[in-house]
């Protein structure tokens with residue numbers, strides 16, 4: 570792939586060899602050893618536990634804590650995130666967060682978004698790390714706040730020794746303790762690394778290509794329940810790009826987001842605090858906004874659009890009501906903090922349920938533009 574000037578970016582041999590060799594070794598050695606020797610139950614258990622520890626350190630730690638500051642964490646929790654995040658071999662938390670903040674700021678901009686989905690599946694999944702693309706150079710001015718975090722800077726400084734110890738030393742130690750040295754090393758060391766790499770990379774590739782856009786149609790980020798299962802909750806990516814500072818990605822209670830559940834539990838245990846949540850009304854407002862945009866587009870593009878005059882009229886009325894509700898809500902919210910009168914709270918709740926009803930009515934109207 571070429572950069573802006575049309576030149577092919579130089580190969581990054583460290584990452585290319587690391588990804589290629591670990592993938593090839595896992596694809597050959599893991600089945601070969603399994604066929605001739607078999608794996609102990611301990612090897613599988615360590616594999617499962619370490620995949621979870623790596624993935625959750627990236628999603629709850631690198632992503633929701635460091636890149637988005639969606640809550641505050643106790644130093645003990647930070648140490649766990651930084652150790653197991655380094656084990657996932659995705660760079661230091663500082664550099665990871667720097668790249669990710671640029672991804673949010675310049676989403677889909679092929680020259681600036683480090684893993685822009687506009688450059689194709691391969692590029693956004695892994696290709697962006699295999700060459701020295703100008704868009705991939707970390708901009709440290711985006712992480713000034715993180716540079717004041719002592720633990721995080723310690724991980725950044727000693728990233729290589731920590732990553733090597735966690736990837737080689739820890740699996741060997743666990744293997745020795747379990748009496749299945751090579752079995753644990755191959756499953757919990759090698760296979761775990763490759764699996765957790767690609768599960769995380771799906772967030773940049775598949776979660777920008779496959780799924781729905783309920784909150785915002787203007788970028789490539791999508792909500793997909795299946796990807797949420799593979800990525801420990803990060804598959805609700807359309808919501809996430811809309812409300813990145815919310816500690817939840819799957820915002821509905823039934824959406825599969827183990828990272829949000831883990832952060833809530835840490836909150837209950839006193840290891841996390843100031844968990845940020847977007848007000849429910851704003852979420853409903855975004856849903857409706859997207860519905861209106863979709864309905865307008867569908868009406869404008871429909872081959873029999875002349876027959877939908879009555880629908881156009883109904884949608885215009887709904888939109889007018891929507892604008893009024895939003896205006897009243899914003900005005901009431903301004904007084905909300907100092908005013909604790911229950912009448913005000915009751916009216917706010919009323920406005921919230923008004924939007925919910927509108928969402929349902931819009932769904933029915935939209936179904937008629939088929």
Ligand SMILES: [Zn+2]
Nearest residue numbers: 772773790806
């Ligand atoms: Zn994204």
Ligand SMILES: [Zn+2]
Nearest residue numbers: 632669809813
């Ligand atoms: Zn993000």
